[in-house]
Amino acid sequence: MMRSFVSACLLAILTPNSSAFVVLPLVTSTSSAMSNLTPLTKTSSALGMVELVDPSYNLALGAFGVGLAAGFLEDLRDKEGEKLLTAKPFGAFSLLFTAFSLFLVFQTTTLRFGFDDDSFSLVKSNGASMEENVVVGGENKWAYSSFKNYDFLPSADFPILVYFREDQTSAENREEVPLVVDNLEGQVHFFPAISNVQQLKKGFEVHGCARAE
16 A cells, blocks of 8 residues: 555656646636635636636645754764765665655645636646546646545645546546555546645535545
8 A cells, every 4th residue: 555655656756747746726616615615726728717726835835844853863973983884775765855845845836726717627837737647648627527535635624636537538438546445446546645634625515526535
């Protein structure tokens, strides 16, 4: 399970418009449930009027923190002033997570999720449409009615990945992914939690997206 989770994280981060990085469009919702959260940013694009979900840099900050800690551990020395045998692996982890955090900052800054009247999609920060999905083809936009399940991994309180499954993608275009949390029919998508997860959760609920219990 842990190996699948790590693989999913890497795939979601490196392929932001693949089935591993599934997204949500923005919504022009007048629901009172949405009003309890920070108002979403409305924008007009080729997708119509949408509301962009606020970005969240928490994941990038967490990755940077891990890199910083690894850098500190890399410099630990013995009584003779020599670096410990763990220096090289900790140094590698420091470089990896620091670079990882910068990449997450880039994605968080340039990509947005959102909701429109009938669909969930991945868009650019200005609301412009993304290129077609490189794995399953078609637009990075999914009807709420096609949702079979959604979840936050490992949890909504500590989100690293956002997961959902839809049956809009035709069976012949569906692809296997390294991480699933249900046995339902449909294409699985997941993406790094680079946006306000509470807004995402409320948006899924307001628009009646199915969730397996």
